[in-house]
Amino acid sequence: MKKLILGSALMLALSVSFVSCKEATDKAKEATEAAENTANEAVDGAKEVVEETKEAVTEAVDGIPSFDDAAVAEYVKTYDEYVSEYKEAAESKNMTAFAALGTKGQELATKSQEVMKNLSADDAKKLTEYMTAKSKELQEYATKMTN
Template identity: 55%
Template sequence: MKKVLLGAIALMFLSVISCKEATDKAQDAADKVEEAATEAKEEVKEAVTEVKEEVKEAVTEATDAVSFSNPAVQEYVKAYDAYIADYAKAIESKDATALSSLATKGQELATKAQEFTKDLTAEDAKKLGEYTTAAAKKLQELSAKLAQ
């Protein structure tokens, strides 16, 4: 009877130890998963930051590459680039208030463009057309991100 009782106690002791080891292993696995998720999150943040910087550089290069004989057009293009940058930030942060105010700013820019487009040279008109096509494409890409 002693042997059976000792055997049962030993078996219970081993079960408790085995359960504790399983719990420890599960906790270690959970910690590793959490660590991997944190690292992945940081990598995504870094990638997003890099993309933002590349977009900003591309917009700046596009603006700098395009020069107009009419200073009002050049000023308009810089203002429109700032509008696109603000729009990108608002999309990124999903800020409805900023997007609403940017709609007003977009209307103001459209009105401003009407003031000088009638006086453009053929070359400036062509450049402005190319610029506005590229800007519209960029705004469309940004808007598609909002829908996602």
């Protein structure tokens, strides 16, 4: 009888220890999943920061903001080239080149109306800021040319 009670007590002790181990295993799994979720969120956040930084650096280096619409991006690139040509003509006081830029300026004005139709609010803000800055540059170049 003692062996039966002792055996039963031993089986009960082993059962309790297995249940405790299972609970510990479950808690460990939950902690691992929570850590994985946190790590994934951190990676996603880091990717966003890298993308935003990349756009900011590109804009700072080129002076050209990035746009969601490819047509707007192409227009801004063309306009930036126009401003560079305008600067060269103004600095060299080359009136022939300056006159040729008048036609290009008119073409860009027409194209800007087409591009403006499909702008998102964010792109419209970026384009307005860009065009304001470039207009100021053009005014400075024109002033230098007349002096």
